[in-house]
Each structure stands twice: as structure tokens, then as C-alpha cells.
Amino acid sequence: MAGAVLAACGRTETGPAPASDGVFPVTVEGIEGPTTVDAEPQRVVTVGTYRDIDAALALGVVPVAAAELPPMIPGGITPWAKERIGGSPMPELFATTGGMPFEKIASLAPDLIIGTDYSGLANDYGTLSGIAPTLSSASGYNKDTWQVTTNRVGQALGRARAAADTVARIEAAIRAAREQNPGFAGRTFTIGPVTPDGTVYTINSTNDASARFLSDLGLTLSPSVLGLAGDRLPGRAVVSPELLRTLDADVMILSYSNAASRQKVEAEPLFQQIPAVRRGAYVPVETTTAVSIAFPSALSIPYGLQKTIPLIAAALTR
Structure with missing residues (x-):
């Protein structure tokens, strides 16, 4: 059964990255306001705890830096994220326990900050969006479904078609698991x-x-x-x-x-x-x-x- 599920999901394969839609600028509405991305992001930073880095990686984008996960996750990054990164350079991990390291993030010169899974974004949005376009959640922290997050991150990255395909593939795997x-x-x-x-x-x-x-x-x-x-x-x-x-x-x-x-x-x-x-x-x-x-x-x-x-x-x- 486990093998069948993994086959249906296609694992977290590390093949060629999905192609960009090539349509910019794009604007994505969010609870903290619209996020406009003028060109395909090349230096992405994820500041949310768990799902921001996953959404980027699922669409073939390895962030230059990401928030370090709590100590109970060995190495500060999940095994599924490590598998998807494969042989690419690992993102630089930064701690957020003492607050968001704004100077560190600014020094990385990001062209997109993904904060859909950051509980403190309402307080820090002004500072982060002053560094680079910052994507918030659609409905509030921990309220968006994984499908909504994947599609919205796909829009900001210019990979909306890849996001829709990814959502359809994972939904099909869930249905297969239920049917089996x-x-x-x-x-x-x-x-x-x-x-x-x-x-x-x-x-x-x-x-x-x-x-x-x-x-x-x-x-x-x-x-x-x-x-x-x-x-x-x-x-x-x-x-x-x-x-x-x-x-x-x-x-x-x-x-x-x-x-x-x-x-x-x-x-x-x-x-x-x-x-x-x-x-x-x-x-x-x-x-x-x-x-x-x-x-x-x-x-x-x-x-x-x-x-x-x-x-x-x-x-x-x-």
C-alpha cells in the first residue's frame, strides 16, 4: 500500500524544474494586501515555519534562505524538503526565535519573500515588504488550505500552471489512497x-x-x-x-x-x-x-x- 501511494504521488522528485509561465508582472491578492512581482523571482526567501519552503520547492524553486524549523526537526529542515532539494545548494537557514532577522534577510537581496505560513506577519509585513515584495496568506495564518497556498505561491513565482498540475497530482494520490x-x-x-x-x-x-x-x-x-x-x-x-x-x-x-x-x-x-x-x-x-x-x-x-x-x-x- 505504501508503495502504491508513493507511486501515485510521484515522490518529491528532483527532476527538471517546472517552466515559468513567462507572464510578468503578476499581482497576488493577500490578507496583508496585494503582492506585485515584476519579473521571475531569482532569489526567494521563505519566512514561514513549515509550509512556505515546501510550496516553493514543490514548484522547483529552491529558496536562497529559509526560516529554521524548531529543534525537534533534525537539522532544521524536513526530510521531504531535503529530498526535493537533492543536489542543489541548501538554503541558508536562519533562526526566528528572537524575532525576524530583518538585516540578515535584507543582506540576501531577495526579489520575493514568501510569508504565507508566518504567524507574526501582520506585525512584520511593513518591514519585510520594504525589503522585497512579500506574499501573505489569503485568509490569515494557518487558515489557507495547502491547495490555496500552492496555487498562490505558484502565481507569485510565475508558475501557476505547474501549481495547478501539482495540486491535481497530490489530490489524485489522496483519492487513490482512499479508494485503496x-x-x-x-x-x-x-x-x-x-x-x-x-x-x-x-x-x-x-x-x-x-x-x-x-x-x-x-x-x-x-x-x-x-x-x-x-x-x-x-x-x-x-x-x-x-x-x-x-x-x-x-x-x-x-x-x-x-x-x-x-x-x-x-x-x-x-x-x-x-x-x-x-x-x-x-x-x-x-x-x-x-x-x-x-x-x-x-x-x-x-x-x-x-x-x-x-x-x-x-x-x-x-
Whole structure:
């Protein structure tokens, strides 16, 4: 099954870059205002956390620099991004933990800054757009679908046709995965991250990106978590020990950033009593796999399908 999914997705191949549409200037509307690009970008910088670099790479553009990912991602860049870069020079990675390094970005002389996945863009847009045309999201941070992001980045890069082709190819791979796993249809799931200190979160909204990813495969977010009170982070809720049983579903997925947090959660007696845990339908995943579906992109989705489908299929037999 995993091989079939990868074949359908075409992997993150490193063949010839898609050709430019050759039509400039282009203007792309965004929540922070219109972005006009006068000529095909040659020096692209991505400032968002996860999906900005993916969108550029999916369309054959390797940024000259990109925001470094959090420490739980080894090397500050995802494996699917590394694969797509292939033998090309790696982007220069810069930290954003202390704020956006404007002087550093300016020194790179970018002709396009992609910030569709940058949570602080509303505050920094004026400064960044003073350096180079800066592309914001269409609807706000973490609100655009991966299809919207891919198409909008494609427009800014002058590769709108390549973007449309890429979206169609990945959507076809998702449909193929769903068709090849009819047993997923209507089965329930819960999913959420566990923080390094062992606090359990669960996704409690069908609008969350990871919930949509699994729903596209035919699964249904368990009604048991929909009524949980939300946290400061939209679409998720903290699950206290006494509420752990609400995580029960046909397949129960939790992601961990370190071994200690997993050990702490799995040692909790109330956790061990969850029916999904007792019958073996509990699926623990590491951070990189969780990122591939929680922040889906045209590059991460093939990775996420490959990693999660066999685990989910096995859990649903128990």
C-alpha cells in the first residue's frame, strides 16, 4: 500500500524544474494586501515555519534562505524538503526565535519573500515588504488550505500552471489512497500532540488540518472530542487524566517529541484503560510524521501518507 501511494504521488522528485509561465508582472491578492512581482523571482526567501519552503520547492524553486524549523526537526529542515532539494545548494537557514532577522534577510537581496505560513506577519509585513515584495496568506495564518497556498505561491513565482498540475497530482494520490483503503470509511479517529512535559492535547475541530487530512482518507473525527473545551490554540483541547477516555476511537493517534513524554503518558493508569489502548488501536508517532499531516503541503502529504496509512490500517484490524 505504501508503495502504491508513493507511486501515485510521484515522490518529491528532483527532476527538471517546472517552466515559468513567462507572464510578468503578476499581482497576488493577500490578507496583508496585494503582492506585485515584476519579473521571475531569482532569489526567494521563505519566512514561514513549515509550509512556505515546501510550496516553493514543490514548484522547483529552491529558496536562497529559509526560516529554521524548531529543534525537534533534525537539522532544521524536513526530510521531504531535503529530498526535493537533492543536489542543489541548501538554503541558508536562519533562526526566528528572537524575532525576524530583518538585516540578515535584507543582506540576501531577495526579489520575493514568501510569508504565507508566518504567524507574526501582520506585525512584520511593513518591514519585510520594504525589503522585497512579500506574499501573505489569503485568509490569515494557518487558515489557507495547502491547495490555496500552492496555487498562490505558484502565481507569485510565475508558475501557476505547474501549481495547478501539482495540486491535481497530490489530490489524485489522496483519492487513490482512499479508494485503496475502503475499510477506513466511517471509522472514527482522535489525534493530538503531547508536549515535552507530557501534557496531552487532542484535536477537537474538523477544520484542523490534520483532521482534514485523515477525513480525506475516509475517517471521521470522533464525536467524543468535539465537545471538549478549547485551549488558547484554536482547534485543540487539553485532555486531563480524568478525561483521557474521551480519546477512545477506532484509531487513536498521539504524537510525541521525546521519549520521556511518551513514557509518562503511557504509564498513566487511566491511559492504559482506554479501550483503544487495550486492544492495540493506539498509534504513537514521532514529530516529523506529525508535522507532515498537521502542516500539510504538496511536499509533506506523500510522506504523511506513506508513514500513516500502514499504521492506521493495522490499528483498524484490532
